[in-house]
Amino acid sequence: xxxxxxxxxxxxxxxxxxxxxxxxxxxxxxxxxxxxxxxxxxxxxxxxxxxxxxxxxxxxxxxxxxxxxxxxxxxxxxxxxxxxxxxxxxxxxxxxxxxxxxxxxxxxxxxxxxxxxxxxxxxxxxxxxxxxxxxxxxxxxxxxxxxxxxxxxxxxxxxxxxxxxxxxxxxxxxxxxxxxxxxxxxxxxxxx
Amino acid sequence: xxxxxxxxxxxxxxxxxxxxxxxxxxxxxxxxxxxxxxxxxxxxxxxxxxxxxxxxxxxxxxxxxxxxxxxxxxxxxxxxxxxxxxxxxxxxxxxxxxxxxxxxxxxxxxxxxxxxxxxxxxxxxxxxxxxxxxxxxxxxxxxxxxxxxxxxxxxxxxxxxxxxxxxxxxxxxxxxxxxxxxxxxxxxxxxx
Numbered sequence: 341x342x343x344x345x346x347x348x349x350x351x352x353x354x355x356x357x358x359x360x361x362x363x364x365x366x367x368x369x370x371x372x373x374x375x376x377x378x379x380x381x382x383x384x385x386x387x388x389x390x391x392x393x394x395x396x397x398x399x400x401x402x403x404x405x406x407x408x409x410x411x412x413x414x415x416x417x418x419x420x421x422x423x424x425x426x427x428x429x430x431x432x433x434x435x436x437x438x439x440x441x442x443x444x445x446x447x448x449x450x451x452x453x454x455x456x457x458x459x460x461x462x463x464x465x466x467x468x469x470x471x472x473x474x475x476x477x478x479x480x481x482x483x484x485x486x487x488x489x490x491x492x493x494x495x496x497x498x499x500x501x502x503x504x505x506x507x508x509x510x511x512x513x514x515x516x517x518x519x520x521x522x523x524x525x526x527x528x529x530x531x532x
Numbered sequence: 533x534x535x536x537x538x539x540x541x542x543x544x545x546x547x548x549x550x551x552x553x554x555x556x557x558x559x560x561x562x563x564x565x566x567x568x569x570x571x572x573x574x575x576x577x578x579x580x581x582x583x584x585x586x587x588x589x590x591x592x593x594x595x596x597x598x599x600x601x602x603x604x605x606x607x608x609x610x611x612x613x614x615x616x617x618x619x620x621x622x623x624x625x626x627x628x629x630x631x632x633x634x635x636x637x638x639x640x641x642x643x644x645x646x647x648x649x650x651x652x653x654x655x656x657x658x659x660x661x662x663x664x665x666x667x668x669x670x671x672x673x674x675x676x677x678x679x680x681x682x683x684x685x686x687x688x689x690x691x692x693x694x695x696x697x698x699x700x701x702x703x704x705x706x707x708x709x710x711x712x713x714x715x716x717x718x719x720x721x722x723x724x
Contacts, residue, residue, distance in 0.1 A: 388668060388671055388672075389628060389632065389668065397617075401617060403617075403620050403621070403624060404624055404628075405623070405624040405627040405628055405631075406627075407623070407627050408620055408621075408623035408624040408626070408627050409620075411620070411623055412616070412617075412619075412620035412623070415616065424604070424607060425589075425593060425595075425604075427604075428595050428600055428601075428603070428604035429595070429600075431597070431599070431600035431603055431604070432595060432596055432597040432600040434600070434627075435597040435598075435599050435600050435626075435627070435630055436581060436596075436597055438627055438630050438631045439597075439630045439631070439634075439635075440581065442631075443631075443635075476580060476581065479580055480580075
């Protein structure tokens with residue numbers, strides 16, 4: 341498998357971490373978003389959405405969208421709960437991550453760390469919704485060690501990616517002790 | 533099952549269409565987003581994200597996020613491809629829908645139809661990305677009748693929801709013949 345990814349992107353790193361955790365061999369092809377390497381004709385032929393991560397599977401077929409790649413790689417592994425309801429809750433977190441977490445936590449971090457904005461220059465709505473997403477994680481961790489029960493699932497892999505980098509966007513996690521303990525727990529489980 | 537949904541929302545209607553297609557009985561609980569009925573303490577106790585659709589399954593347990601609900605309801609049905617790669621491509625479309633289609637096509641339509649903006653008053657970036665998403669569908673339909681091969685899957689159910697309403701936001705589908713034919717095909721398959 342070849343993983344086309346940008347090492348500064350949590351969406352890309354989560355694919356790497358999942359492959360590493362599952363012992364799936366791969367070649368990492370560093371693909372620089374800031375240099376528009378996802379917009380070349382060659383790249384667009386592989387992923388018309390022009391986004392990383394994208395993978396070329398062992399049989400030569402392409403696949404994109406970080407969480408879809410995670411689900412494909414982890415099929416049949418213990419990163420996906422066997423119980424149908426637990427699996428559905430994991431999927432709920434994965435879709436929520438892309439709609440209500442990444443567009444705020446990751447976007448603010450990108451603007452601050454890579455576009456050189458001061459945290460005070462970022463659109464307040466983005467910061468507010470980022471904190472809202474972090475609070476939702478804090479609440480979601482009230483009764484369990486991981487997001488879906490007591491074992492690591494793809495929900496944790498996916499959501500830790502940008503949460504563990506949130507401080508780079510100026511987010512202060514001091515008021516979110518469960519989130520901080522969970523980040524350490526997931527990092528340990530993934531060996532990162 | 534109880535479905536909490538707003539009848540003006542494509543995200544909610546796709547849950548209804550999937551349940552209807554699969555013959556799953558349900559009670560529809562109309563929940564008005566514009567009247568903030570998703571922000572009451574009762575609603576937030578069920579779905580802390582404060583979003584519709586949300587369902588209460590037959591055993592009383594809640595589930596949210598439209599595409600996670602679709603995947604749960606359709607498990608084991610022919611709306612999910614049996615082939616692992618086809619299933620992964622379906623998931624790729626589902627995640628892409630929430631990240632790169634809904635935030636543009638649905639948001640523009642909401643602003644025009646329900647907030648009373650003229651199409652010319654909508655932020656041009658949103659319209660441009662909406663057309664980009666529609667073009668991506670047109671390209672995705674170049675070699676097949678449905679988004680994943682020759683049979684209806686959840687990818688079609690999910691993506692048709694706001695695409696069939698795009699004209700309400702001022703999007704003109706005249707230049708997208710494959711998308712228009714696909715909408716008719718999916719509508720027929722769903723009986724809507």
